[in-house]
Amino acid sequence: MARNLLASAILRDGHVPFHGYRDCHSAAEAYNRGLDETDAEIVVFAHQDVYLPSNWELAVRRAVGALAQIDPDWAVIGAVGTKADGSVVGRSWSSGLGRMIGEPFLDLASIVCVDEMLIVLRRGSGLRFDEGLPGFHLYGSDIVLTARATNLGSYVANIPAVHNSKPVRGLGGAYTNAYRYMCRKWAALLPVPTLIVPLSKGFWPLFRVRLKLAWSLRARARRSVDPSSDPKELAKAIGLE
Secondary structure, eight states, rough: OOTTGGGGHEEEEEEEOOOOOOOOHHHHHHHHHHHTTOOOOOOEEOOOEOOOOTTTTHHHHHHHHHHHHTTTTTTEEEEEOOOOSSEEEEEEEETTEEESOOHHHHHHHEEEEETTTTEEEEGGOOOOOOSOOOOOOOHHHHHHHHHHTHHHHHHOOOOEEEOOOEEEOOHHHHHHHHHHHHHHTTTTGOBBOOSSSSSSSSSSSHHHHHHHHHHHHHHHHHHHTTTTTTTHHHHHHTHHH
16 A cells, blocks of 8 residues: 555655545445545545545545536546446546557547446445445445436546556456345346446356456466556556646
8 A cells, every 4th residue: 555555646745635445345435434434525535545636635625616517416526437328438547458448539438337446436326335245246236327327427537646566367256246136136137238347237248257257367367467466656657747
């Protein structure tokens, strides 16, 4: 965390308060604790292996300002997400994939799923994370679907970050438990695209992606970038700062 998230200018220079959480049973538990321990109107939830470039705070402020004009009742902003047609929108670096995700864009894009690496939440939306959702998967999809159920908008903005992640090895029991929970909870809306496996009434999509990940693990590992790489140097090399 010290090498990535805490090295971000927005935190290093003390622009915003920081709350870190360990030993929680789920992401929802940790994030709701964060909501309870701050009264900020804009709350940022980020993984420990995310680095926010030096201009990130300004980019977020611009996005919030733009949404205040077109959708003041927005709920969620992300850096990467999925649109209703299943296409991925947004821009960020992934060390696990060894490449940039997406392309530069100007407009805000409406989404049905947000990448959990980085979630910006407007407190006035009244949303909280579902602590019934087990573990640390699919809570990005859940918070966006919860916003949708209350007629609140969720968007991807041009707020790129560096995600110093490892390659996804597979979708084990923890992911399956979260997937089943989500399919039961949002059965009336299925199918719903996500960044990995679409939520579906059947489990074939999950099985198919499991096979694909198993077959491609070696190739993906070769393309990945060492997650211990200096995120500031990565950000400079790919033009994020």
